[in-house]
Amino acid sequence: MSEIKPNPEENKPSSVAVSSAKASVPAAVPPGVAQHQANKGNEAPKPPAPAPAQVAPKTPPASASPKPSATPAPPPAPLPNPLAHLAAPFQGVDFKLKGFHADASVGPDQVVSVAEQLDKDGFSLDTITGVDWLAQGQMEVVYDYFHPVRGLRAAVRARIPRDNPELPTISAVFPGANWHERETHDFFGIRFLGHPNLTPFLLPEDADYHPLKKDFKA
């Protein structure tokens, strides 16, 4: 278990220097909630389905998580959380509807600690990808994990401002993240701070464009 220190100085600008009021993440508000509300217009799940991007009200009660308490959002009856023993704000998801078991929205500074928790729990990294929310001026980075023994699937999401897409790398926790992060950097221009080799992976080595950005014109 190699550990990585999420660099606070590097992360601060990313969360502060956002022009959009919706996207800015003040330190007092839990990032997940703020982000969730920001994307509600576009990603709101169907009423009967449990909201994947929603933060459960203090799902891990026993954990001494450093996160501030969530504002009481009205959640539709939460499903049992298979990852309740972790400090990360995971929330159960109906596998039949969604294809994964647990979901967590975290701030960009937490992705490394969540990765460490999942690593300790025996999870393996499935993939890393981005989603470009052009309308909200945000980028979403989705980390997919799977548990090779228990067969669980977990998704971790972090939202970052679109005009300064930066977040720390988890390649020190999961070396396999190296390539996935390079690929995400290729496609979305998301910079993974502390990445050992953030060079184009699938695109040509002189590529200065990011084809999966929604405002990309070929």
Add this chain to the structure above:
Amino acid sequence: MLKLLSTEPVRLLAFLVGIMAFVGLNAAYLVWVERKGAGRFQRRPGPTEVGYAGLLQPIADAIKLLSKQLIVPQGVDAALFRVAPLLMMAPALMSLAVIPFGPSLAARNINVGLLLIFALGSINVMAIMLGGWSSRNKYAIMSAARVVSQNVAYEIPTLLVVITMIMITGTMNLNEIVRQQAGAFWHWNVFRVWVNPLMPVTFLIFFICMLAETNRAPFDMAEAESELVAGAYTEYSSMGFGVFFMAEYANILLGCSLATVLFLGGWQSPFGILPGVLWFLIKMYFLVFAVVWVRWTFPRTQFYGLLNLSWKLLIPVSLFTLILSSAIMKLY
């Protein structure tokens, strides 16, 4: 006129032409045998298009190769690059001069035929090494290094086996060695267990070493197309490659001929029917077929496995046979 024809220079000239034609034809048609054999081993017909059963395929291949340009890449040692294929072909041709194809069918019947063959045989290694080295290609250089260590490793058990044979037969004259194996097939050296109970093993060692020395699968470290692309031959095109290719078959021919002479009674007929030359060819081509058979059946060995086989198994066993036969000779 007749007197002129039977003079030594004319005889040598005839043999020179004969051997070159024999090797040339064989190199071409062993390719056909190889491809046809591979086809049969792999449940497919092999070449069928050019001529009856693809018999003209080697000719077509040769014409194709001849019509191509011999590219000498920039920065290679052009002289060595050109000499290497010839250096591989020439010793095989020269060695065949002392092989007795029939009771009186040998270009030169000299006393130290075996010595000549092994002296010339070691030039082979040089040829591949020079080819690889002068190509200025990383794969070729790796292949050159492999070939040297491989051939050094397999030269030793080969020579130990040959020394055993020289001790048993008491001569280095190949014709004389064949003559000693006269009679029914149990007089062949490979079956003469009363001289040395390990005779079949000796033959097997010789055969394995022959495969390794000619860089044939499963010991084709030099070419190793899935690792080193084409090894020492990577940069060769046209007849540069073609000569290397033919030399490989010429060397197989030589190796199988030598095995036939040393172990399988050369031109001695086991039943007394058919002329000796035919028997020689039958035995030799059976060995050639075995070489093809092995190639298309086994995967390539690992490099250290190959060296382990030589240093840890073949050399001790061949040393043991050497000591055993000398002990037996001393006792009787």
Add this chain to the structure above:
Amino acid sequence: MTTQETIVSNLADVPRSNGGGVETFVLNVGPQHPATHGVLRVKMTMDGEYVLRAEPVCGYIHRMHEKMGENRTYAQFLPNTSRIDYLSAMTYTHAWAGVVERAAKIQPPPRAEYVRVITSELNRISSHLVWWGAFLLDLGGFTPLLYAFDDREMILDLLERITGARLTYCYYRIGGLYNDVDEEFIEGTRKFVHHMRPRLKMYRELVTENIIFRKRLIDIGPISQEMCRKYGATGPVIRGSGIPYDVRKAEPYSAYPEFDFEIPHFREGDSMARYLVRMEEMAQSLRIIEQALDKLPSGPVMAEKVPRVLKLPAGDYCYAVEAARGRFMVRIVSDNKEIAYRAKLRTPCLSNLSLFEEASQGMLLPDALALMGSLDLVIPDIDR
């Protein structure tokens, strides 16, 4: 393989930098190299024949399938998925059809699910056969390739009958299948199962028990469970390291829960283990096919009322299948339009190859290439 171990451990004593007295050179394996089976390039820093560092360079066949997924409808993207891993096209179209069905809450009829299982498993066998031949080719054995293609030909003929394609099938549709299977296919598949079992036995005798072959694989290229987990390796790679992870069991989909089959896994983690996993998997696939043929229900093969214009409710959806090379997952983000907002294709080969750099350190070049062959790479699957 004690020799190799000693040599490698000796190498470890040597400082691995250029200044440490070891003269290294960079060997460029690929993008056109016989062992890379496609346009993969591996930059190998070598010390003689020892690989100090092997850095795969990808992207030579990158086609940006994910962008294509964002500008065509769900049904239109279906053929794209079969071009990702062209050797295991059935399972890949299965994942795409599955994720759309999951999001749109379409339930394919049972007969369709059974036929999907049969065809997917046939495709898995044909994929493994190609791998088997090509892997032996990597090791310098030519003949098995053509034996494998002989058997594969039967599968291709069968699948061609019902799908019209021989390699890049687009047989599954959102909600079911393009058309039903006929008696001839069922009979042919049964015949194939009977044909294949003795063949597998023959392959074991011809290849698996060959001494040269065993020496080249046993203890070569060990991959630990931890390494598999850290790199997200799946499929035969993780099963060859002793973790019985198979999406067919871990996240049961389609009709797989209804069949009795085992997940072959071996603890050794060497190339031989991965080889044996795949060989054993072919036998298990035959088992599944046989059961599915016996239990094949009748009925339609297409769900009723699949809307012509398919709009998925907003949200994100995943669907994973066990492809021949491991876990293939599709993640769709929908914004309630008929075109996906984001289509992520998680391919197994990318994760499987990413551990190559670590796993191949200090190996001999032929061993490293044997390791690469045992990972069963399909390059378009990495580059997408």
